[in-house]
Amino acid sequence: DAGITQSPRHKVTETGTPVTLRCHQTENHRYMYWYRQDPGHGLRLIHYSYGVKDTDKGEVSDGYSVSRSKTEDFLLTLESATSSQTSVYFCAISGRGAGANVLTFGAGSRLTVL
Amino acid sequence: EDQVTQSPEALRLQEGESSSLNCSYTVSGLRGLFWYRQDPGKGPEFLFTLYSAGEEKEKERLKATLTKKESFLHITAPKPEDSATYLCAVQASSNTGKLIFGQGTTLQVKP
Numbered sequence: 001d002a003g004i005t006q007s008p009r010h011k012v013t014e015t016g017t018p019v020t021l022r023c024h025q026t027e028n029h030r031y032m033y034w035y036r037q038d039p040g041h042g043l044r045l046i047h048y049s050y051g052v053k054d055t056d057k058g059e060v061s062d063g064y065s066v067s068r069s070k071t072e073d074f075l076l077t078l079e080s081a082t083s084s085q086t087s088v089y090f091c092a093i094s095g096r097g098a099g100a101n102v103l104t105f106g107a108g109s110r111l112t113v114l
Numbered sequence: 115e116d117q118v119t120q121s122p123e124a125l126r127l128q129e130g131e132s133s134s135l136n137c138s139y140t141v142s143g144l145r146g147l148f149w150y151r152q153d154p155g156k157g158p159e160f161l162f163t164l165y166s167a168g169e170e171k172e173k174e175r176l177k178a179t180l181t182k183k184e185s186f187l188h189i190t191a192p193k194p195e196d197s198a199t200y201l202c203a204v205q206a207s208s209n210t211g212k213l214i215f216g217q218g219t220t221l222q223v224k225p
Contacts, residue, residue, distance in 0.1 A: 031211045042217040043201065058212065090157050094211050101211050105157030
């Protein structure tokens, strides 16, 4: 996972608490993505960013917000965590946008909401 | 709606027993089809990109092919280290960089 790190890697929290996951890249890539992976659903896009302060929603964005104040950092926030948000969250980066591009993934952050 | 369906969900092979994984897709203008490998507890790792029907790509024991409706990942004489989940994803021409993933095929190769 050279060039992309996620933190924390594991987190257990309680329903109703706020949670922030961080993705940090050293590749200077323009595009960054947050996916969640659940059994039976595969990888689903939550939010993505196409530049500093430029973000857009994915297919499962309800209950999540994102921020990107610097090229290298993309934060995913759960304002009030629910049990349905228990999942493994992956950050991905890409250097290209409009063309067919390869996503490079981080190692994942496992979140458990009790 | 863009959609990707992979089959089978799980596949068990004996070492050396060749087989194929299927990825069927519907997309509004295919910009690219991707294959990834994912090991337990890790993020997906890129294998191939295919851009147009008829295209083929190979890497060691893996060969990916593409038609207008589906892609196949052929595994020739697999080894136990090929055991992993294989993910297929498509990028539509209308979406900026976003990939739509299938649910994956979990492959187990027994020695």
